[in-house]
Every structure is written in structure tokens, then in C-alpha cells.
Amino acid sequence: MKKQRSTFLFSVLCFGMAFLYIPMVMLVIYSFNYSKIVPVWGGFSTRWYAKLFESEEVWNALTLSLQIAVINATFATLLGTMAGLALVRFGRFRGRTIFSGMISAPLVMPEVITGLSLLMFFIALQQLVGWPEKRGMTTITIAHITFSLAYVAVIIQSRLSGMSQSLEEAAQDLGAKPFRVMFDITLPLLTPGMMAGWLLAFTLSLDDLVIASFVKGPGSDTLPILIYSRVRLGLRPDINALATIIIATVAVGVLIAGWIMIRQYKKQKADQQMAAS
Amino acid sequence: MMTPDADNKANIQSTHSSSVAGVGSRITELFFNKIHEKWRSIVVAIPFIWLLVFFLAPFFIVFKISIAESLIASPPFSSLFDWTEEGVITVRVIFDSFLYLVEDELYLDTYLTSIRISSISTLICLLLGYPIAYAIIKSPDTTRHILLLMVILPFWTSFLLRVYAWMGLLADQGTINDLLIWLGIIDKPIRLLYSHFAVYVGIVYTYIPFMILPLYANMEKLDMTLHEAAADLGAKPMSTFFTVTLPLTLPGIIAGSLLVFIPATGEYVIPDLLGGGNVSMIGKVLYNEFNANHDWPVASAVAIALLLALVVPMMIYQHVQSKEGVS
Structure with a gap:
């Protein structure tokens, strides 16, 4: 009975992981295909x-995407951390309900709605005050910060509520003012969460197609917009190559993060055993 | 040799210097006190104002445009507020765009198709994701971490490229057709790409991590001794599942289902790349009204209609999340 159940769970896992990974493996394999027609194998x-690498268009799009992603991640982490702190540690304040609503809504809001509404907003603003003169990098960055900050805030919120407040209370008991406690105790403890938030905001921005295609201007094609305009018409071997590079970069990054996570977990366990003995 | 006088002087000096330091620290203290009073409001105000301006205000503008009149101009809609000679603002509300949506069967059809596709996809995600999350929980510690990483990894790779990967698999000359022909199940390629089937596969594939992760987080907190208790008391595995496990994992099921259902309903990329011209979903219609037809009032009306369909699920999600936060 027990054995039967574990066989079932094992096959579920195999099926699940195969479902998640086979498409990506095929994408990588066909990037090394000589043939111009993607699914027909013509040799390595x-x-x-x-x-x-010869394409200047790809380089320009990549540079633009990376610039937007870095600026977005930095601002989103700043604003998101503030929002997370406000929601978890500041108790009740006026407008808290609206505030927490505005933090969680972007997470589930369909991208077409966010994109359309931001574009209409930018156009209305331009008619009223003349800014932004033309849409492009600035408008895309503002749009990205708006939805990324919500994700950062959620990460910070969950870190803060999982964090024991004993250190902060100890500092307060020893006479530290709340402001000092924040800078000397809370923020250093939050650093891993802020780093995770930064990375998430960075990838969200690199990944976004729909919102960017609404608020972009002429000549401000980000990498996803470029990829999309090419694959809309069918399979493209050079996009397979680009996908392989992206997947490889992400895999290396996640492996390093995973290795650090497992090591920390083991260290934590060893520490607990030491403390117990 | 110290004379009493010198001693006294030193004393005076030391008190003097300490009082200078005292004044300095009093000033910084005053400064910090000022910050102490205000910093909390600043920390709240900055993200608050940002979201009010760039998140909430845009919705009102979309709402405004959805009730404006379509014009051939730039921007292609009429002004909602008109200054009359008396200086009174007359508000012109035109529900043409909404009427247009209701009258045209195409829109209603698309609306229902979107909801049907995303509901069925959510159900498939749940049926596949639940056993996967459960199997991950039941794995030994180290394996569990690796498996969890493997579920998270697709999150970090490009969404667009994961949809693109299925274009290669489902194409007429693609991997699945090749495999089926090789196995002798079919003689000539069957149409997989640009169909409803392809859209279902695409949605389930890209959204299943959103189902697995909340389920995992929920099961992680679960008290597994309850199973043993139920088993010890003679409950069959099936009845243990339905009376103990399922009710306890309900918050995870609700959160995961909403995280799949809400964004899938407004999905644009998947129906466009995998559905082609054969599958029409509301997100795609919105994008086309805006991009190809330049009918902004209708695009805005479609956005409001989509939002109306999703307001209830979104509020349920918010409620579940805030309850999770408290516990």
C-alpha cells in the first residue's frame, strides 16, 4: 500500500518535471540546428x-532592456520596501485599506488593462502639462516600477511578518529611538529580502512584453518586443539561439542561488543541533 | 605638581567641553526628533502617492474614455468635459461603446470564450498541480529543495520564450507530430498549433507554477500528524484525503486557482501566438481594438468589462491573502 503510493507520487513528479522541462530542452536543441526551418533537423x-551576435537590432534592444531593468529594480526595491514596512510595522494609518489594495491589485491585474490605462494616463498627462514629451524608455520604466514595487512589497511583507521582533524590541528597551532601530536593526535584517526583491523586479522588467508594448514609443523596442515581432510570423532559429542564452543565464543564476540556499539551510540545521546538544 | 587652582581650571574646562558637546547633541537630538515625528509619514507617503498617480488615476482615465465618443482625430476620442459659455461644465456621457459591446455578438462570444478557457485551464492546473505539490512535500529534505527550485526556475525565464517553445512542439512539422507519425499513430500531421487545444496547453504550461507554489506553501504548514491520527482511527486513504487533507488545503487551492484564473482571462500573448486567428480572447480583442482599429473608447470599454468580470475573483483573492497575513 505504502509502496504503491510512493510509486504514484514518483511518477507524478517525473511527469510534472518532464512537462516543465522538455519544451525548454527542445528549444535549446533546435538552436543548434543548421536548417533554416526550425523543426526539421539539418545537422549541428x-x-x-x-x-x-551580428545583429545590431538585438544588441540595442538588449541594452535598452537591461537599462530599464536596472533602474526599475532599484526604484521598485526602494518603494516596495517602504510600502512593506508601512503595511507590517506601522499599525493603522489613514488610507491603509486603499494602500494595501493598491499593493496587491497589480499582482493579479491583467497586463492588457494595466498597459492600456497607463498609456491613456500618459497621453492625458501630455495634453495637460506637456510631459512626457514622447513615450519611450521613461514611460516604460515608470510602468515597470508601478507593478514591480507591488511584488517587492509582498516579499518584504512576508519577510517582516516571519521575522522575530525580539531584536527590535531589545534595541528599543535599551533606549534606541524607532528611527535608529529601523536603520540599525530592521533594514540590515531585511537585506536578503530586499536582494530577492531587486532580482525579482529585474527579471519582471526584462520579461514584460504587454505593458511595454502599450507604453513604448517609436524606436524604443525592448528585447521582448523585438522577439515578439519576430516570432509572431513563425518559428525563427535565431530566436532559439537567443532563448538558449537566456535560459542558460537564468539556470546558472538560479543554481548559484539554490546552492547558497541549501548551504544556509544545512548550516542552520547544524547550528540548531549544536545548540541542542 | 597640581595646585588646587589648576585642578579647578581643568574641572571647569572639562565641564565646559562637555556642555559644548551637550549643546551639539541636543541639536542633533532635536533634528532627529523632528525626523522621528515625520519619517513614518514620509515612508508611507512616497509609495502611496506613486501608486495613486500611476496605478489608480489611470483607471479613472480609462473609465472616462470608455464613456467618450469615438472620433477620427488625435487622440481619437471626444472630450468628456465641455466648458459652456456660462462656465459650467457639462458632462457628456456616451454609452455608445458599451452598447456596441453588448449589441455585437462577437464581443459577448469572446467574453464567454475567455472565461471558459481560463476556467478549464485553472481546473487542469489544479488537477496536475495538486499531486505535484503533494509529491514535493513528501520528498526527503534535500530533494524537496531541488524540486522546489525546479518549479520556481521557469518563473525566472522568459514567459514569451516558454510560449514560443510550444510553437516548435505543436507545429505541423513539429516534435509532437513527428513523434506521433514515427509511432505510427497518425499518417500525416494533424493540426495542433493555432487551435483551442494549443491555447489550453500554453496556459497550463505557463501558469502551473502559480498553482503549485501556493499549494506547496499551504501544505508545508499542514500538520501531517492529522493524517496519521485519521489512519490510526481506521480511515481509508480516500476518506482521509476528502475529510482531512482537502479541507485543510482549501486556502492554497483558492489562492492558486485565482492566481491562474485572473491573469489567464486577460491573456494576450498565448491566444495570439498559439491560437492564431482561430481563438479569440478578450485580451486579444482589447489589444487589437487599440492597436489595429485605433478605437480607444471601445478598447477602454473592453478593459472596463474585463475588469468587471474579474473584480469579484480579485476581491476574494485579496480577502484570502489578508487572512493568511493575520494567521
């Missing part, structure tokens, strides 16, 4: 990578 080749 790296020519699509060469073609990709």
Missing part, C-alpha cells in the same frame, strides 16, 4: 548564434 551548427 552554431551559425544562428553568430547571426544573432
Whole structure:
């Protein structure tokens, strides 16, 4: 009976992971295909990578996307941390309900609605005050910060509510003012959460297609917009090559993060055993 | 040798210097006191104002445009407020755009199709995701961390490229057709891409981590001894599942389902890339009204209609989340 159940769970896991990973593996395999027609194998080749690196369009889009992602992640982490602190540690304040609503709504809001409403807003603003003169990097960055900050705030909120307040209370008992407690105790303890938030905001921005295509201007194509305009018309071997590079970069990043996480977990366990003995 | 006088002087000096330091620290203290009073409001105000301006205000503008008149101009809609000679603002509300949506069967059809597709996809995600989350929980510690990372990893890779990957698998000359022909199940390629089937596969594939993770988080907190208690008391595994496990994991099921259902209803990329011209979903219609037809009032009306369909699920999600936060 027990064995039967574990066989069932094992096959569920195998099926689940295969479902998640086979499409990506196929994407990688076909990036080394010589043939111009993606699904027809024509021998091993790296020519699509060469073609990709030659393309100035791809480089420009990548640079723009990275610039937006870095600025977005930094501002979103700042604003999101403030929002998270306000919601968890400040008790009740006026407008708290609206505030917490505005923090959680962007997480589930369909992108087409956020994109359309921001575009209409930018156009109305331009008619009223003349800013933004033209849409492009600035408008995309503002749009990205708006939804990324919500994700950061959620991470910070969950870290804060999972964090024991004993250190903060001890500092307060020893006479530290709340402001000092915040800077000397709370924020250093929050650093891992803020880093996680920064990384998430960075990838969210790099990944966004729909919102950016609403608020972009002429000539401000981010990488997802460029990819989309190409794959809309069908399969493209150079996009497979680009996808492989992106997947490889992410995999390396996640592996490093995972290794650190497992090591910390083991260390924590060892510490607990030490303390117990 | 210290004379009493010198001793006294030193004393005076030391008190003097300490009082200077005292004044200095009093000033900084005053400064910090000022910050202490105000900093909390500043920390709240900055993100608050940002969201009011860039999140809430845009919705009112969309609402305004949805009740404006479509014009061939730039921007292509009429002004809602008109200054009359007496200086009184007359508000012109035109529900043409909404009437247009209701009268045209195409829109109603698209609306219902979107909700049907996202509901069925959510159900498939739940049926697949639940056993996966459960199997991850039941794995030994180290394996569990690796499996969890494997579920999270697709989150960090491009959403667009994961949809694109299925274009290669489902194409007429694609991997699945090749495999089926090789196995002798079919003689010639069947149409997989640009169909409802492809859209379902795409949604389930890209959204299933959103189902697995809340379920996992919920099951992690679960008291597994309850199972043993139920088993010890003679409950069959099936009845243990339905009377103990399922009710306890209900918050996870609700959170996961809403996280799939809400964004899937407004999905644009998947129906466009995998559904082609054969599948029409509301997100795609909105984008086309705006991008190809330049009918902004209708696009805005579609956005408001979509929002109306999702307001109830969104409020349930918010309620579940805030309850989770308290416990």
C-alpha cells in the first residue's frame, strides 16, 4: 500500500518535471540546428548564434532592456520596501485599506488593462502639462516600477511578518529611538529580502512584453518586443539561439542561488543541533 | 605638581567641553526628533502617492474614455468635459461603446470564450498541480529543495520564450507530430498549433507554477500528524484525503486557482501566438481594438468589462491573502 503510493507520487513528479522541462530542452536543441526551418533537423551548427551576435537590432534592444531593468529594480526595491514596512510595522494609518489594495491589485491585474490605462494616463498627462514629451524608455520604466514595487512589497511583507521582533524590541528597551532601530536593526535584517526583491523586479522588467508594448514609443523596442515581432510570423532559429542564452543565464543564476540556499539551510540545521546538544 | 587652582581650571574646562558637546547633541537630538515625528509619514507617503498617480488615476482615465465618443482625430476620442459659455461644465456621457459591446455578438462570444478557457485551464492546473505539490512535500529534505527550485526556475525565464517553445512542439512539422507519425499513430500531421487545444496547453504550461507554489506553501504548514491520527482511527486513504487533507488545503487551492484564473482571462500573448486567428480572447480583442482599429473608447470599454468580470475573483483573492497575513 505504502509502496504503491510512493510509486504514484514518483511518477507524478517525473511527469510534472518532464512537462516543465522538455519544451525548454527542445528549444535549446533546435538552436543548434543548421536548417533554416526550425523543426526539421539539418545537422549541428552554431551559425544562428553568430547571426544573432551580428545583429545590431538585438544588441540595442538588449541594452535598452537591461537599462530599464536596472533602474526599475532599484526604484521598485526602494518603494516596495517602504510600502512593506508601512503595511507590517506601522499599525493603522489613514488610507491603509486603499494602500494595501493598491499593493496587491497589480499582482493579479491583467497586463492588457494595466498597459492600456497607463498609456491613456500618459497621453492625458501630455495634453495637460506637456510631459512626457514622447513615450519611450521613461514611460516604460515608470510602468515597470508601478507593478514591480507591488511584488517587492509582498516579499518584504512576508519577510517582516516571519521575522522575530525580539531584536527590535531589545534595541528599543535599551533606549534606541524607532528611527535608529529601523536603520540599525530592521533594514540590515531585511537585506536578503530586499536582494530577492531587486532580482525579482529585474527579471519582471526584462520579461514584460504587454505593458511595454502599450507604453513604448517609436524606436524604443525592448528585447521582448523585438522577439515578439519576430516570432509572431513563425518559428525563427535565431530566436532559439537567443532563448538558449537566456535560459542558460537564468539556470546558472538560479543554481548559484539554490546552492547558497541549501548551504544556509544545512548550516542552520547544524547550528540548531549544536545548540541542542 | 597640581595646585588646587589648576585642578579647578581643568574641572571647569572639562565641564565646559562637555556642555559644548551637550549643546551639539541636543541639536542633533532635536533634528532627529523632528525626523522621528515625520519619517513614518514620509515612508508611507512616497509609495502611496506613486501608486495613486500611476496605478489608480489611470483607471479613472480609462473609465472616462470608455464613456467618450469615438472620433477620427488625435487622440481619437471626444472630450468628456465641455466648458459652456456660462462656465459650467457639462458632462457628456456616451454609452455608445458599451452598447456596441453588448449589441455585437462577437464581443459577448469572446467574453464567454475567455472565461471558459481560463476556467478549464485553472481546473487542469489544479488537477496536475495538486499531486505535484503533494509529491514535493513528501520528498526527503534535500530533494524537496531541488524540486522546489525546479518549479520556481521557469518563473525566472522568459514567459514569451516558454510560449514560443510550444510553437516548435505543436507545429505541423513539429516534435509532437513527428513523434506521433514515427509511432505510427497518425499518417500525416494533424493540426495542433493555432487551435483551442494549443491555447489550453500554453496556459497550463505557463501558469502551473502559480498553482503549485501556493499549494506547496499551504501544505508545508499542514500538520501531517492529522493524517496519521485519521489512519490510526481506521480511515481509508480516500476518506482521509476528502475529510482531512482537502479541507485543510482549501486556502492554497483558492489562492492558486485565482492566481491562474485572473491573469489567464486577460491573456494576450498565448491566444495570439498559439491560437492564431482561430481563438479569440478578450485580451486579444482589447489589444487589437487599440492597436489595429485605433478605437480607444471601445478598447477602454473592453478593459472596463474585463475588469468587471474579474473584480469579484480579485476581491476574494485579496480577502484570502489578508487572512493568511493575520494567521
